[in-house]
Amino acid sequence: MTTHDVFNQVPPLVDYDAADDPALLDGLAREGAGWASAEVHALGRLSGTEQAQEWGRLANEHSPVLRTHDRFGHRVDEVEFHPAWHELMRVAVGHGLHGAPWADAREGAHVARAAKFYSWRVDAGHGCPISMTYAAIPALRQSPELAATYEPLLSTESYDFGLRAPLTKTGLLAGMSMTEKQGGSDVRANTTTATEQPDGTYRLVGHKWFTSAPMCDVFLTLAQTAEGLTCFLVPRVLPDGSLNPMRLMRLKDKLGNRSNASSEVEYENAVAWRVGGEGRGVRTILEMVNMTRLDCLIGAASGMRQGLTVAAHHATHRQAFGKYLVDQPLMRNVLADLAIESEAATTLMLRVAGATDRSVRGDAAETAFKRLALAVGKYWTCKRWPSHSAEALECLGGNGYVEESGMPRLFRESPLNSIWEGSGNVAALDVLRAMAKEPQSVEAFFADLDAAAGADTRLDEAVRVLRAELGDLETVELRARLIVERMALALQGSLLVRHGHPAVADAFCASRLGGEWGHAFGTLPPGVDFGAIIGRATPKIG
Numbered sequence: 001m002t003t004h005d006v007f008n009q010v011p012p013l014v015d016y017d018a019a020d021d022p023a024l025l026d027g028l029a030r031e032g033a034g035w036a037s038a039e040v041h042a043l044g045r046l047s048g049t050e051q052a053q054e055w056g057r058l059a060n061e062h063s064p065v066l067r068t069h070d071r072f073g074h075r076v077d078e079v080e081f082h083p084a085w086h087e088l089m090r091v092a093v094g095h096g097l098h099g100a101p102w103a104d105a106r107e108g109a110h111v112a113r114a115a116k117f118y119s120w121r122v123d124a125g126h127g128c129p130i131s132m133t134y135a136a137i138p139a140l141r142q143s144p145e146l147a148a149t150y151e152p153l154l155s156t157e158s159y160d161f162g163l164r165a166p167l168t169k170t171g172l173l174a175g176m177s178m179t180e181k182q183g184g185s186d187v188r189a190n191t192t193t194a195t196e197q198p199d200g201t202y203r204l205v206g207h208k209w210f211t212s213a214p215m216c217d218v219f220l221t222l223a224q225t226a227e228g229l230t231c232f233l234v235p236r237v238l239p240d241g242s243l244n245p246m247r248l249m250r251l252k253d254k255l256g257n258r259s260n261a262s263s264e265v266e267y268e269n270a271v272a273w274r275v276g277g278e279g280r281g282v283r284t285i286l287e288m289v290n291m292t293r294l295d296c297l298i299g300a301a302s303g304m305r306q307g308l309t310v311a312a313h314h315a316t317h318r319q320a321f322g323k324y325l326v327d328q329p330l331m332r333n334v335l336a337d338l339a340i341e342s343e344a345a346t347t348l349m350l351r352v353a354g355a356t357d358r359s360v361r362g363d364a365a366e367t368a369f370k371r372l373a374l375a376v377g378k379y380w381t382c383k384r385w386p387s388h389s390a391e392a393l394e395c396l397g398g399n400g401y402v403e404e405s406g407m408p409r410l411f412r413e414s415p416l417n418s419i420w421e422g423s424g425n426v427a428a429l430d431v432l433r434a435m436a437k438e439p440q441s442v443e444a445f446f447a448d449l450d451a452a453a454g455a456d457t458r459l460d461e462a463v464r465v466l467r468a469e470l471g472d473l474e475t476v477e478l479r480a481r482l483i484v485e486r487m488a489l490a491l492q493g494s495l496l497v498r499h500g501h502p503a504v505a506d507a508f509c510a511s512r513l514g515g516e517w518g519h520a521f522g523t524l525p526p527g528v529d530f531g532a533i534i535g536r537a538t539p540k541i542g
Contacts, residue, residue: 010317010399013310014053016539019044019119021305022501023346023536028115030499031354033108036115043095044119048539052091053406056122058084059259060409066251066263077236077248078163079215079261088126088259090159093171095120098133099155110360114353117295118302118346124413125259127299129173129213135291136174136220138360139231142276142284146233150174150218165237166217175216176288177234177265181209185426187222187229187282192267194223194232194274202232202274204267207249214248214263220275220288221267227279232272246270256412289421293378294356296417300385301345303417307392307410308342311335312538314396325395326538332530334395334522336507339537341388341521343504344492344512345381351495352377368444371434373491376445379427379481380488382418389414391521428480431487435470442470445487452494458509459493466490489513501536503529 019025019040028034046052062082070076092098097117101109113134117127133154140154141147150172158171166172183189192206204223211219219234238244245268252262276284312335315325325331352373358366393400393407400407418424435442449463466486469479476483489512496505507528511517516525524530 008319010314011541012050013313013539013541014048014050016048016309016541017041017044018047018121018306018309019115020540021119021346023343024115024118024305024350026499027347027350027354028111031108031111031350032357033111033115035106035108036112039095039112040115040119043091043116046091047120047122052122055084055087056259057406058082059088059123059125063258064251064261066248066261068248075243075247076163077214077243077246079248079251079263081215081261085126085259086159086161088123089129089161092120092126092130093159094157096157097127098130098173099137099151100157101134101155102137102151103155107361108354108357110357111350111353114294114298114349117298118305118349121302121306123259124299124303124416125257127295128257128260129175129216131292131295131299132176132213132216132288133172133174134295135288136176136218138291139220139284139287140174140233140275142231142287143233143274146273146275150233161215163215163237163243165239165241166235167239169217172217173213173215175211175213175219176285176292177208177211177219177221178285179208179210181207184209185422187285190222190224190229192221192223194225194230194272196225200273202272203269204232204234204272205269206267208265208267210252210262211265212260212262214261214265219246220285221272222281222285223267223272225278227277229281230278231275231281231284233275234267234270234272238271244270255415256409257416290374291356293374293421293427294352296420297345297349297352297374297377297381300381300414300417301342301349303385303410303414304338304342304345304381304388307389307407308335308338308537309539310405310407310410311338311392311395312534313541314399316538326534330522331395332534333524333528334391335537336528336530336533337511337521337524338388338392338395339533340504340508340511340524341384342537343500344496344508345384347495347500348373348377348381348488348492351491365444365447368438368440369448371438371441372431372445372487373448375427375431375434376484376487376491378421379418379424379431379484382427383424385417386411386414388521424481428484429477431484432476432480445491449490449494452497455497456493456505456509458513459490459497462486462490462493462513501532503532504536507533
């Protein structure tokens with residue numbers, strides 16, 4: 001005799017296209033990469049399969065393991081990964097999410113890559129080495145000989161795992177090794193030293209507190225020379241096949257991002273090649289940092305869309321009190337509010353990706369715009385993701401708090417992007433620094449806002465208030481977060497008014513700029529077109 005029947009349970013969210021996202025597809029075309037639509041959809045459909053989602057689950061449930069020595073006592077410094085990790089990496093590299101855009105001459109190549117990175121959302125952890133490889137190339141170009149040697153292997157769509165001499169492999173991955181325990185974001189406090197050798201190489205001695213993805217083939221590393229902080233390229237394996245003495249001491253036990261190995265490393269006279277000029281390490285490595293900050297923005301926007309998709313799917317299939325959740329007025333308010341936040345983040349992300357692409361191609365105005373918009377977008381979108389993921393989780397009730405739903409993993413991932421590449425305070429202060437040192441970036445930023453002037457009175461007022469905030473230099477550092485928040489909201493509002501769905505743009509301006517909203521999600525004012533907004537967020541199965 002059965003004790004119960006299973007009913008009113010939500011079907012699995014599988015066999016859907018993660019790229020079936022109006023804000024994403026509209027922005028892809030608008031930013032010059034409409035030619036990549038088929039590629040983006042192909043990766044989005046793969047992302048929505050049961051197989052790919054299982055890879056993500058397994059890679060996180062079976063965390064990487066550090067093996068410092070083999071059974072005979074030889075130092076090996078290897079990290080073992082579950083086979084699912086390698087499947088994820090093969091897909092990411094094979095679809096060009098790493099360094100491939102740098103070898104692609106087509107307009108919009110970096111936008112296409114951003115859209116694919118956004119759509120491939122089954123696991124955040126393996127995105128770390130993918131992102132670092134993408135970001136390493138512009139920094140490496142500070143030394144043309146090194147770039148000519150390594151760039152082709154960093155951009156080829158071949159995943160070739162294993163510790164072997166880099167130039168014997170069919171494809172490479174790059175990491176970064178900057179942070180030390182005494183300094184954190186203050187890399188100028190680093191104590192790792194670099195001593196030049198007669199053959200032109202350097203020997204590095206020191207300890208790095210955070211080196212993620214230590215199984216990468218080469219690392220950009222900061223160390224002190226007589227001229228000051230300098231950037232170096234450090235391979236895991238030397239040209240003769242011997243291990244470079246880059247010792248993996250332990251793996252970090254992290255809140256989330258568990259599929260990705262993050263390690264502490266000691267350099268014991270590790271061999272390195274200088275990248276850029278001596279004493280110019282910060283300027284050189286910033287080429288890499290700016291690109292990884294872009295991926296923080298992309299990842300946060302993607303995470304919001306993932307949480308929204310799961311919440312909308314659940315509400316569409318789950319009943320309570322005689323009606324589907326999606327038909328309950330208050331749940332509709334919550335879902336619509338989550339959707340507005342998601343679309344604002346996606347639209348901003350694509351605008352910055354477009355500016356990045358045009359900047360790479362020599363557009364000075366877009367370079368100036370990107371300087372501020374990237375820092376502003378990274379700060380605000382990454383700050384909004386944790387509260388967004390918490391609300392999306394709550395839409396599933398107790399089921400959302402259970403690991404099998406996938407929402408706890410998403411929630412644990414959500415704080416990371418705000419910390420990575422400079423936490424909130426660092427990002428906000430970077431905005432102030434850019435405005436002080438590069439006034440052309442302020443002009444470019446406001447030119448973008450002014451493109452929507454007169455289209456919405458609430459947006460016009462927000463821009464007016466923002467100008468007043470920037471005109472008051474007293475206590476400006478104390479108010480940095482408020483200033484950057486207002487910059488982000490004004491930019492998102494301007495983009496949505498010009499390019500977004502009218503219902504989304506109107507609701508955004510009413511709730512984020514009009515002063516009628518509460519602090520929690522689900523506090524949209526009456527009159528919002530809830531149906532139009534939620535309809536854009538509900539996944540289509542099959």
